[in-house]
């Protein structure tokens with residue numbers, strides 16, 4: 188194996204990436220009543236740009252398998268891929284071994300946004316800013332917005348995002364009051380408090396006890412909040428808190444807190 192196989196996997200993924208752009212058009216073509224799609228041969232030869240024609244539906248079936256590619260008959264590379272189906276004009280091949288692994292990892296659809304974020308802030312410009320900066324990050328996307336805590340509970344309950352970015356000072360219901368409810372409706376979501384409020388160690392602890400995972404001060408470089416979203420989304424909640432060094436033992440007095448959804452051992456980092 189395998190440098191060659193890996194290269195072939197990469198080449199086919201490049202063709203796939205090009206075809207992904209076409210297939211967006213393909214959806215529009217289908218809406219317009221056209222059923223067929225011209226795509227590039229997805230073979231491992233980087234210099235092959237031969238077109239092949241298939242239906243939009245056929246392409247979507249191939250696309251749903253990251254290691255399957257459409258190639259012109261004769262362009263298959265049998266030490267990296269096996270022929271799955273023969274169609275008039277093209278073959279469907281499936282990569283195996285290292286080529287399959289590389290193709291899978293490079294699948295452009297893996298880059299679809301995986302971290303869904305709900306943004307809660309009473310200032311529309313802040314929500315807009317967050318939507319833009321998070322859209323630029325390849326892993327995250329804003330799927331919902333709310334302008335106060337009460338709205339946030341409904342939106343989060345409906346959307347079940349991976350991450351909630353929560354302002355503290357808001358009308359109707361502020362972030363402090365919303366936190367335990369958000370923790371209850373979305374027990375596995377990561378909650379990042381994003382506020383211009385001065386938060387000292389005591390308030391940080393209180394936020395943690397209410398269910399916040401992290402505090403980010405407003406007003407810094409936008410990359411700080413983007414990185415925080417990415418970090419919490421990739422860390423996993425339990426692992427994040429296991430590494431706190433305090434034994435995960437931050438508990439709150441029950442009398443202090445009427446939040447049934449909060450789990451112990453959480454802290455603001």
Ligand SMILES: [Zn+2]
Nearest residue numbers: 228230235262
């Ligand atoms: Zn080819």
